[in-house]
Amino acid sequence: MHEVSIALGMVDELFRIAKDNHAKKITLVKLKIGKMSGIVTDSLKFAFDAVKLEHHLLSGAEILIEEVPLVYECNDCHASFNAEDIYFPACSECGSRNLKLVSGEEQNIESVEVET
């Protein structure tokens, strides 16, 4: 359940962002979470919704999560494809396992909406 630690780190980061932007409240936090980031988005949302109530700055903040699909590019034939099989993907065109991960490991804060 590392999602609680991640939510607590996010709270610290949001305070910093609020200070830099002279914000009185944060109303919306947009996240990008990759399918292979290992973060359970429901757990992260649950943890954030619990900890935000302790802070006036964040008590009304909604969290919006965009899940990023797992995309690989083949190093042999250069095809790019979405992978359903997370652990042992093979190229959908040539079957090669010599692949480069293009997206799916994201764990980012994209943007926040602030009230000033």
Next chain:
Amino acid sequence: MCDVCGCHDHSHNHGHETRTVDVNQSLLKANEDAAVSNRKHFDELGILAINLISSPGSGKTTLLEKTIEALKDEISIGVLEGDIETDLDAERIRAKGVPAVQLTTGGACHLDSSQIHRGFHSLKHQLNGKKLDVLFIENVGNLVCPSFFDLGEHIRVVLISVPEGHDKPVKYPKAIRTSQLLIISKSDLVQHFDFNLDKIKKDALSLNPSLNIIVTSAKTGEGMEEWIKFLTNLKKNRKN
């Protein structure tokens, strides 16, 4: 939700301005920043830092005890011990004549880089100015969460013991993908379990083709020489 009037409409305002700030940074930025600063600090002091992760009971502390027995006359070793409670493991390490600091997380299932920063400064007090060659960080026993937190280590070593089963790499891919060495421990028990050594190696290498793998037994001594050689080579290569 708007906490002034309880509505779900963000388009109206209550006399204050709303605007969007682009952030585009990692959720784990605070931990990552502290990890970078730890690694820089270790580099300046010429210390090789190694993060050991595994499930509880895979043999991390035993591996450390055996490593200290083999190397303590040649290199100076320090240990940061992570656990939820107790300083039992730090006591085991100190009994081998090596300085150790226990980091108790009080419930958290992993160490983070700010704990390592504080722990390393406590360790320095115990050293009394003596130079350290290798710092081992024994993470909290857990194959999931520690793999998310860079501590500022140079090398991450993951242990999987034979009784845990050969399916662990595919069940815990992040631990495998973020490590440079897999130690398959308690190999003396292979005959008592349905453990497929070829399968675990193949699966682990599919997840991480550059992974090193060493099969060890602290009981019979299998693989210990290879592990010690791996360590001394790492240390030597960093000096060059």
